[in-house]
Each structure stands twice: as structure tokens, then as C-alpha cells.
Amino acid sequence: MKFRHFALAATLSLTALAGSAQAQQSVTMWDFFSGGDGARMKALVQAFNDSHPDIQVKATTLEWGVPFYTKVRTSVAVGRGPDLMSYHLSRLPLGLSEGVLSPITDTDLENAGVTKDDFFTTALKAAEAPDGTLYAVPFDIHSIVLYYNKTFLEGSRFLDADGKLTGIDSLADFEEAMQLAKDKGAEVPLTYATADDGGVYRVFYTLLAQEGGTLIDDQGNVLPGDSAQKAAEAIRIMTDWHDKGFQPEQALYEASVALFTAGKSAFQLNGVWEVPTMKDFEAQGKLGFEWGAVEVPKLMQTRTTWADSHAFAIPAQPEGKPMDPEKRKAVMTVIGWLETHAIDWAAAGHIPAYKPVAESTDYAKMEPNATYAPLADHATYDPRSTIAGVASPAYDAALNIISPAIHGYLSPEDAVTQMTQELQGRLQ
Structure with a gap:
């Protein structure tokens, strides 16, 4: 037994x-x-x-x-x-x-x-x-958004009764708001990483996409059709912001963020991933201003924003x-x-990216996330190309060609020609 x-x-x-x-x-x-x-x-x-x-x-x-x-x-x-x-x-x-x-x-x-x-x-x-x-x-959708410092916009048409950003529905509106901020003492009205591949690329690509332009089509053509002219216009806009003193000179990523958190910029074009930085600084009493973040406004003809996942x-x-x-x-x-x-x-x-969470009541309470969440429905992803995407030749071109152009070292048209030749060569 x-x-x-x-x-x-x-x-x-x-x-x-x-x-x-x-x-x-x-x-x-x-x-x-x-x-x-x-x-x-x-x-x-x-x-x-x-x-x-x-x-x-x-x-x-x-x-x-x-x-x-x-x-x-x-x-x-x-x-x-x-x-x-x-x-x-x-x-x-x-x-x-x-x-x-x-x-x-x-x-x-x-x-x-x-x-x-x-x-x-x-x-x-x-x-x-x-x-x-x-x-x-x-798993997610992350994009650039427009951060804003309410101090520089107080008393203007660009803040509504609840202190939310409003009235920016075109490039002219945005530049008016930046000039207002400059007149109120903003060191640089708009900050983004003007000497960084990602910062330059994402702003350029957003402007190009809002114009309806294509960087690389499904057949492997770089800036096909009238997209070359639209790309030159996007670079011209960024160059104009530089010439008017609206954006920083050769700013690396960390410096571009510091300009905004230090209260020296009215606006910041940067990724949603900086929201925790803003919240942490706010909780630690390091911010001397109220802030918000919204979807990048429709500055050109189409409402869209660069995004990745x-x-x-x-x-x-x-x-x-x-x-x-x-x-x-x-x-x-x-x-x-x-x-x-x-x-x-x-x-x-x-x-x-999982809609049951994005559409939940818990997420609706999460700010400023819920404010810019609608961009998920009409975001523009990078071209479906082997030379596009993070840490790619397309990003390299932004650093080596577009950034020098917006700082006045070559014309927008010459920059587009160089970028087209560089990227097209990579695809051959």
C-alpha cells in the first residue's frame, strides 16, 4: 500500500x-x-x-x-x-x-x-x-503637435474664453500669431530642432503633405509631378521663418525643447512624446507659464500631420x-x-492605435492628448519606401540638404534638386 x-x-x-x-x-x-x-x-x-x-x-x-x-x-x-x-x-x-x-x-x-x-x-x-x-x-500613433505658451497670446484673438488656442486656420494666421509673440518679447516665436534630422524632416513633411505633395510615390519616383514645386514651397516657408527670426538658428533637439520650457518661445512643433516633459516640469514648478498642445493647424490646403507608429x-x-x-x-x-x-x-x-482605448472615457479625460487625438484619422505616414522612415536616407537629406537651405546656404529650388538626386540615386 x-x-x-x-x-x-x-x-x-x-x-x-x-x-x-x-x-x-x-x-x-x-x-x-x-x-x-x-x-x-x-x-x-x-x-x-x-x-x-x-x-x-x-x-x-x-x-x-x-x-x-x-x-x-x-x-x-x-x-x-x-x-x-x-x-x-x-x-x-x-x-x-x-x-x-x-x-x-x-x-x-x-x-x-x-x-x-x-x-x-x-x-x-x-x-x-x-x-x-x-x-x-x-500600438500607438505619435506625431508632431503644436505646443503653445498662453502668456504670449493673452488678450489676442488666438485664445478663446477658456484659454484654448484658436483662430489659426492658415499660414497667414500662424505667422500673425508668431509676429504677435515676437512683439511681446518671445526670443523665438516658434521652436523646433532646426539642426536635427527628425525635427527638420517632420516639419518639412507636414507642410509638403498639407500641400498635397508626395515625397516618394509607390513606383519609386521622388517628388513626382508638381511635388517638386510643393517641396520648394515648404522649404521656402521654413526659410522665411528663419529670415523673420521666428525660429532658432541651428538648434539641436535638446536646445529646441529648452527654448520652449524656459518660456522663450510661444510655440513648439515637436512630438507628442514631449507631453510628459511638460507635465513633469509643471508638477515640479519649473514652468512659469500655462501651456497647451493641439493638432498642427491646417496651414496649407489639407488638414494632415506627419505621423508614425x-x-x-x-x-x-x-x-x-x-x-x-x-x-x-x-x-x-x-x-x-x-x-x-x-x-x-x-x-x-x-x-x-487600439480604438477601444483611444475612445474610452479614461482617455477622454487625458489632456492634452484628447485634444489632439483627432489627428489619428487623417495623419500622413512616411512614404512606403525602403529609403524612408526613421533613421533613413530621407531623414539624412533633411539634415544635410533641407537644414542648410532653411539657414540660407542654398535656395529652396537647389535643395529640392539635390534632395531629388540624392534620394533617387538611393533607389536605383
């Missing part, structure tokens, strides 16, 4: 261990989030792990930009990639050309507990290949060695959980 009890106990123990081993899934994840984004992602991963003893995420943060995507490409080539990774949707065309992404199937989405209809169309389209195959799950993707698997179905299901469970808990990610200023 003792032997039978021992055998039964041993069998039950082994069964329990086998079941535990089968249920326990370890998901390796690579991301590129640092600063406030990094802290929030770490907190989300920890919360997931705490609530899912059967799935444990082991996250590693790598260097943002080219180093991250180079490591992804190399790891996939040797079959040593992570199970899950963050990804910029602007880099999707290059990722597809390199074969580093695994398609996200309807079954995958079902395992995540989400559907395509749950996401903003703009973000979902950016996550798809030209044939409509989904290769990533959008952080997304989740699964690296391509070695040929003949697909990911274990249970592991893949676990990966999609992680993605689904992060999407449904994106309200915590939104605290970083981002607009959740």
Missing part, C-alpha cells in the same frame, strides 16, 4: 510538472524604448508578468535607430531573433524587403483577442504590405522551422494584453 501511494504521488507530481512545463512560456522581447517610454514599457511588461504566471516576458532594450534594425536583420539571418519586437511602421517597407517580418494572421489576431476593425485605419494601413497582408500590430512584430523564422504554435499563441497573448492596457502607454503622450 505504501508503494502504491508513493507511485501515485510520484505520478501526480510528474504530471503536474509536465503540465507546468507545457503551460509555462518564456517570450523574449526586444525594444528600443528609453527615457519615459522605456520606464512605461518596463512597467507594462512587469504588470503582464505579475498577472500571467503561465507566460513570462523577458525584455531587452537595445539602442534606438539604425543599431536596433541592424541587429534585427542580423539576428533573423542567423535564426537567433527574439520572439517579439517593437517596430516603427515607417520602417515596414525596408523590413519587408529584407524579409525580417513574419505575417500576422487572422488566427494570430484571434489569439490576441483583437480584430483589424479595432485599429485606426491610418495605422493599420501602415502595418500592411501592398497586398494587404498584415505584418505588425500598431510604434508597433509589435514577430521576426521571420528560419525556413522549415516555424515558431511553436503554443509559443506564438503566447506572443499574441502578450500583444493583446499590451493593446488593451495602452492607457498607461498613452501617458507618454501617444495616441493609442
Whole structure:
């Protein structure tokens, strides 16, 4: 009897261990989030792990930009990639050309507990290949917005009765507001990173898109049709702001932000990711002014703004060695959980790409996020090109060609010619 009890106990123990081993899934994840984004992602991963003893995420943060995507490409080539990774949707065309992404199937989405209809169309389209195959799950929509310092606008037509920015419906309106701020003592009425690839590119691309221009079309033509003239006009506008003293001279990113937080600028064109900076400074009593942030106004003919998305993707698997179905299901469970808990990610200023969160009452209370959230419906993503997206030749051209142009070192027309030749050469 003792032997039978021992055998039964041993069998039950082994069964329990086998079941535990089968249920326990370890998901390796690579991301590129640092600063406030990094802290929030770490907190989300920890919360997931705490609530899912059967799935444990082991996250590693790598260097943002080219180093991250180079490591992804190399790891996939040797079959040593992570199970899950963050990804910029602007880099999707290059990722597809390199074969580093695994398609996200309807079954995958079902395992995540989400559907395509749950996401903003703009973000979902950016996550798809030209044939409509989904290769990533959008997590947010991040764009540039217009931050404003109410001090320089008090008593003018540009603040309504509630102290909200109003009355900027054209380029002329915006320049009137900037001149007003300059007359009131603003050191530079508008600040953005005029000596930084991202800062220059995003302002240029927003103006170009608002004119209805195309940087690179689906056939690989750079500034096709009348887009060259529209690009020259965008550069001319930015040059004009420089010549009128409306924007800083050769400002790197950190300096451009400091101009606004120090109360020396009336406006800032920068990403939603600086909302936490503003809130932190405000809470610490470091701001001497009231501020707000709105969608970039319709300065040209079309209401649109440059945007990108952080997304989740699964690296391509070695040929003949697909990911274990249970592991893949676990990966999609992680993605689904992060999407449904994106309200915590939104605290970083981002607009959740998952509409049930973006349209929730909790998000509606989140300011200024809720004020600029409508831009998600008509944002313009980077061209679907292997030379566009973050840390790309298109961004390099902004730093090496457009920035010198807006500082008077070459004409807008010459800048467009150089940029066209540079980018077209990259595509050949």
C-alpha cells in the first residue's frame, strides 16, 4: 500500500510538472524604448508578468535607430531573433524587403483577442504590405503637435474664453500669431530642432503633405509631378521663418525643447512624446507659464500631420522551422494584453492605435492628448519606401540638404534638386 501511494504521488507530481512545463512560456522581447517610454514599457511588461504566471516576458532594450534594425536583420539571418519586437511602421517597407517580418494572421489576431476593425485605419494601413497582408500590430500613433505658451497670446484673438488656442486656420494666421509673440518679447516665436534630422524632416513633411505633395510615390519616383514645386514651397516657408527670426538658428533637439520650457518661445512643433516633459516640469514648478498642445493647424490646403507608429512584430523564422504554435499563441497573448492596457502607454503622450482605448472615457479625460487625438484619422505616414522612415536616407537629406537651405546656404529650388538626386540615386 505504501508503494502504491508513493507511485501515485510520484505520478501526480510528474504530471503536474509536465503540465507546468507545457503551460509555462518564456517570450523574449526586444525594444528600443528609453527615457519615459522605456520606464512605461518596463512597467507594462512587469504588470503582464505579475498577472500571467503561465507566460513570462523577458525584455531587452537595445539602442534606438539604425543599431536596433541592424541587429534585427542580423539576428533573423542567423535564426537567433527574439520572439517579439517593437517596430516603427515607417520602417515596414525596408523590413519587408529584407524579409525580417513574419505575417500576422487572422488566427494570430484571434489569439490576441483583437480584430483589424479595432485599429485606426491610418495605422493599420501602415502595418500592411501592398497586398494587404498584415505584418505588425500598431500600438500607438505619435506625431508632431503644436505646443503653445498662453502668456504670449493673452488678450489676442488666438485664445478663446477658456484659454484654448484658436483662430489659426492658415499660414497667414500662424505667422500673425508668431509676429504677435515676437512683439511681446518671445526670443523665438516658434521652436523646433532646426539642426536635427527628425525635427527638420517632420516639419518639412507636414507642410509638403498639407500641400498635397508626395515625397516618394509607390513606383519609386521622388517628388513626382508638381511635388517638386510643393517641396520648394515648404522649404521656402521654413526659410522665411528663419529670415523673420521666428525660429532658432541651428538648434539641436535638446536646445529646441529648452527654448520652449524656459518660456522663450510661444510655440513648439515637436512630438507628442514631449507631453510628459511638460507635465513633469509643471508638477515640479519649473514652468512659469500655462501651456497647451493641439493638432498642427491646417496651414496649407489639407488638414494632415506627419505621423508614425510604434508597433509589435514577430521576426521571420528560419525556413522549415516555424515558431511553436503554443509559443506564438503566447506572443499574441502578450500583444493583446499590451493593446488593451495602452492607457498607461498613452501617458507618454501617444495616441493609442487600439480604438477601444483611444475612445474610452479614461482617455477622454487625458489632456492634452484628447485634444489632439483627432489627428489619428487623417495623419500622413512616411512614404512606403525602403529609403524612408526613421533613421533613413530621407531623414539624412533633411539634415544635410533641407537644414542648410532653411539657414540660407542654398535656395529652396537647389535643395529640392539635390534632395531629388540624392534620394533617387538611393533607389536605383
